[in-house]
Amino acid sequence: MRKLLLLTALLLGIIVQAQEYYSAEIILRNGNTKTGYSTLPSNKAFQKSIKFKTASKGSSKKIKSDAIDKIIFTLDDGKKYLFERSGMMYVTKKYHKNKEKQCEKIKNNWILATYFSEHIITYNLAQKYYIDKNNTMISQTIDNSGTWADIFLLVKKPEETCATMIGHIAYGATIIGQEKRFRKSASIYFEDKEELVKRINNKEFKSNEIQELAKAYSELF
Numbered sequence: 001m002r003k004l005l006l007l008t009a010l011l012l013g014i015i016v017q018a019q020e021y022y023s024a025e026i027i028l029r030n031g032n033t034k035t036g037y038s039t040l041p042s043n044k045a046f047q048k049s050i051k052f053k054t055a056s057k058g059s060s061k062k063i064k065s066d067a068i069d070k071i072i073f074t075l076d077d078g079k080k081y082l083f084e085r086s087g088m089m090y091v092t093k094k095y096h097k098n099k100e101k102q103c104e105k106i107k108n109n110w111i112l113a114t115y116f117s118e119h120i121i122t123y124n125l126a127q128k129y130y131i132d133k134n135n136t137m138i139s140q141t142i143d144n145s146g147t148w149a150d151i152f153l154l155v156k157k158p159e160e161t162c163a164t165m166i167g168h169i170a171y172g173a174t175i176i177g178q179e180k181r182f183r184k185s186a187s188i189y190f191e192d193k194e195e196l197v198k199r200i201n202n203k204e205f206k207s208n209e210i211q212e213l214a215k216a217y218s219e220l221f
Helices: 002-017 099-104 178-189 194-201 210-219
Strands: 022-028 033-038 049-053 061-064 068-074 080-090 108-116 121-125 128-131 137-140 148-156 163-172
Touching: 080 099, 080 121, 080 148, 108 210, 121 163, 121 210, 148 210, 163 178, 163 210, 178 194, 194 210
Parallel strands: 080 163
Antiparallel strands: 022 033, 022 068, 033 049, 049 061, 068 080, 080 108, 108 121, 121 148, 128 137, 148 163
16 A cells, blocks of 8 residues: 555656646736746646746746636747636526626636637637647547546637637537537527528538637628
């Protein structure tokens, strides 16, 4: 038992030491900005902060996730990735009623921006994020039960505070009625563009094609 505990502690130590820091600009909720190096955010249950340091070889300190509004990571090849700390809303019958008040009560998560336009942004919400060997940011959710794991696909218009869940990428078991629920939610969310709603109801988009849907929405302007 003692050997097992020592091995576990050693492995945890290796994981902690292996945490990578990336060039980052952190915009805090109080309006202040920090520039330096940060670990990637995570939505894992016990990770409530990120580690930050002002110099690449300097000492680090923790910043609570809920004190942060946005983080912009810049990789060595110039690629930039935006994370936002935001609540996630679902499209319900009362979606358009007191939307902002509903948003204030929602738990915040780290979401990764995947498509930008002046009219809409799309995001992934996953359990964790990492950078692969091609310097591409990967969203990952692992389900220990082996049933299914979801990456939620969100959208947000400029005037909105919370992102809205429209679709998702599911790994594992097929969810019955998934596409029908997606079309209903997307039709309500994009109801300001009747032409796009017709395309949604004609099954031109699937629940894992939110970026394509957002691009089609932007083109209507």
